[in-house]
Amino acid sequence: xxxxxxxxxxxxxxxxxxxxxxxxxxxxxxxxxxxxxxxxxxxxxxxxxxxxxxxxxxxxxxxxxxxxxxxxxxxxxxxxxxxxxxxxxxxxxxxxxxxxxxxxxxxxxxxxxxxxxxxxxxxxxxxxxxxxxxxxxxxxxxxxxxxxxxxxxxxxxxxxxxxxxxxxxxxxxxxxxxxxxxxxxxxxxxxxxxxxxxxxxxxx
Numbered sequence: 001x002x003x004x005x006x007x008x009x010x011x012x013x014x015x016x017x018x019x020x021x022x023x024x025x026x027x028x029x030x031x032x033x034x035x036x037x038x039x040x041x042x043x044x045x046x047x048x049x050x051x052x053x054x055x056x057x058x059x060x061x062x063x064x065x066x067x068x069x070x071x072x073x074x075x076x077x078x079x080x081x082x083x084x085x086x087x088x089x090x091x092x093x094x095x096x097x098x099x100x101x102x103x104x105x106x107x108x109x110x111x112x113x114x115x116x117x118x119x120x121x122x123x124x125x126x127x128x129x130x131x132x133x134x135x136x137x138x139x140x141x142x143x144x145x146x147x148x149x150x151x152x153x154x155x156x157x158x159x160x161x162x163x164x165x166x167x168x169x170x171x172x173x174x175x176x177x178x179x180x181x182x183x184x185x186x187x188x189x190x191x192x193x194x195x196x197x198x199x200x201x202x203x204x
Contacts, residue, residue: 086131142171163201
């Protein structure tokens with residue numbers, strides 16, 4: 001099935017038929033009663049829902065009402081908006097970004113929720129804080145104020161670079177080309193290129 005976020009519900013599309021999955025206060029473990037921001041289905045067919053009330057996990061192997069809270073609501077008024085969820089096969093872990101608290105976090109079955117990094121505030125561009133895995137299995141995070149790489153030994157994101165050299169830079173996307181070089185888009189400073197052979201960043 002295909003899952004899509006709705007404003008206050010979640011859409012599930014099965015064989016060209018669309019179903020609206022709405023919260024039901026009378027049923028335990030129903031979908032979250034919140035504004036759904038992002039939906040991600042991993043390779044294990046587990047669906048993750050990021051909303052204004054945190055992260056919810058749905059396992060279709062259980063039953064129709066098996067939505068369980070992973071990262072609960074953090075504030076009853078402002079909420080804990082989750083704008084990004086990413087699964088790393090290499091680490092067997094989930095990574096996400098909490099908008100309200102500016103936390104980059106991980107989640108595993110064994111350890112649960114763990115804060116890894118607090119990123120600089122720069123509304124509303126904190127929404128553009130994607131993760132990216134390159135061909136060498138390095139896990140990257142591009143966000144406000146810098147580019148970070150995941151240190152698997154110490155299990156944390158470490159600062160890698162800020163090619164702009166200014167605090168107002170917001171890095172929004174990363175891609176790798178056939179040569180193994182990295183390309184990073186930023187606002188408002190444009191495109192940057194990382195030469196893997198010289199380990200140098202250049203503005204395009």
